[in-house]
Amino acid sequence: MRGPSRAAPAAWDGRRRAMIAFGPMSITLLICAAQGLLLAGLLLRARQNRAANRWLALLIIAVAALMTPYIIGYAGFYEKWPWLSFAPLSYTLAFGPLIYLYTAMLVGAVPVRIWPHFVPVAAQFLAYAVVFPFPLATKNWWNGVAHEPFIDPLLDIAALVSIAAYSIAAYRQYRAYRMWLDDNRTDGVDFDPGWIRNFLAALALITLVWAGFLLAKWLDPARDYFDQFPLYVAFSALVLYLGIGGWRNADTAFPQATPAAPPEPLESAAPGRDWAAQGRLWLGRIEAEHLWRDPGLTLAGLARILGTNTTYLSRGLGAAAGENFNAIINRHRVIEIQRVLACGDDPRDLLTLAFDAGFNSKASFNRAFLDMAGMSPSQWRLKSQIPQEI
Template sequence: MAYGPLIYAYVLTLSGLTIGRRIYLHLIPLGVQVAYYLILLLLPKHSSHEWIQNIHFPWIDYLLAVLVTFSMSVYLYASYRRLINFNRQLEQQRSDSEAFRFPWITRFLILNTVSLTTLCVFLILGLWYPFSYDEHFWLFSIQSLLLLYLSFESWKFGDIQVPLLRDISQCHIHLDQSEHEKALSWQKLIQESAWWKHPEFSLKDLANQLGSNTSTVSQILNKGLGKNFNTLINEMRVNSICETLRSGLEGRSILEIAFSKGFNSKNSFNRNFKNIVGLTPSEYLNSQVPNHKSLKYVKNGANS
């Protein structure tokens, strides 16, 4: 009963939320399960044997399997929801959102969902053909391997500092014409101040510069400009990169140019460039400077 709650607690922690004491409430079913097995151990051997043979194996063992499956289903769903919400907040508030997407968590949850589905099939078949522990053992082995995978990925990326994000989806403000003009003035200020060149520039940083808060700034940008903070910053970066590419590489690779404009990830650069321009970086360069030498670009491993 501990598997689901602990995975959920891990996802909450990884996505920047502080776990309070209420997390222990999620472990109450585990406490009941442990207490049950302790009572079985303390019972006289004869009584314990009779209970296990006549009650536990025919009824309680199957009921526990159903409860564990239900618990895992609920907590996997809750973990998915939290991860989706976290990624949405990243898109709204961070210009370097690619660095905090944690794809291994998504893979881990998907693989656990497959494992859980298989377990459900076993439980349904078990109504007609009870499976022994040995026949279930490979499922437990898969879960152990998944936990080892999660531990390794967590160790590998353990130095990542997760940004603190605020849920601004429920904040609504009314925009009048002056607010629309304010959004345009902020856009001009961001452009002229070149804040977009800083890889870690965030919505919170912008709000601090403007003497406002993230909710107000986000709403004004979204409604005044029709785009969120992340899109605005990356458009400025891509537009600047395009302007530089039209002048030629000047001895630099495309990736070097991209990194000098605020991108800190090859994947983020390629994805945003294609979304905004409609072409890959090399396709755009070929269309603007047909006779350029792209050897350095290819050697650095960018998308072609």
């Protein structure tokens, strides 16, 4: 984005100030940026998800840095100290990598190499930092012949493309994690990473707004940095949203996704295996031994009990029951609760029944019961207690 830090002060529209004066525009942005930096500091100190929270803190700091030239520009800093132009405060090419790294680290998908993602950021830094020490006349000349007509638009386009590409990659990580939760845990609803989805949606919205302001500037070059104020209000809202939402989810212990274990040598030597028959054997053991009552049961844990691996277990259960691990285990639990409720003489409350059946939270119990029974547990209990007409 073109702003006070990029354009030469002599080229401004003439709205001069004789002294530093923080008005409504600069104060609004300053308060939001300061609050964002405070929340970023809290994220840096969070105990859970430490790597992920550090990437989110850096993203908040980068957005706050982008706002800084406008905070001080609206207050008259560039008129009083014009040498501040080209201060290296724009790190928009870091937004995309930070979005992706936060998402990936949160779900345990650690990238092999991190530093290559920030090579463009280093180039963006140099585009400002190399020019910053020069005299004002040199900076004004460079801004007119190269930076404003060529470098600045190129960096803007590169930032939008980078954010779009990395956001798509982050969304794929989110979707893969949702699928992993559904296939490997019965309490996935307790760890539904809805925050990641909302986080990406908020960033997509702000990016569209940003692109709109860029287009407006290209269509009407007479627009100045005062006309950009609504955009930086949007960035302020983003800083607050990322900080507050990130802090609320900072200590959520998301289960770390693990890749499927490779097939065992002995089992892989059985060509043409009847997976439906094998799955029925495993289902028989699950039911006979009441393995579904274990509240901490996962696909990997069940595979160890049954002496196989997660790949074969998923294949067998799917072939025999047409459902994944999560649905099979929770269906046994729901059926058990329905059986108890149908008797009508059990004094236990619904939550106690849920815990005794293997559920480990009210949320996972309610979601599974509604999905499989078509009504809430309380509605089912009421229905089971009404005498049926003959």
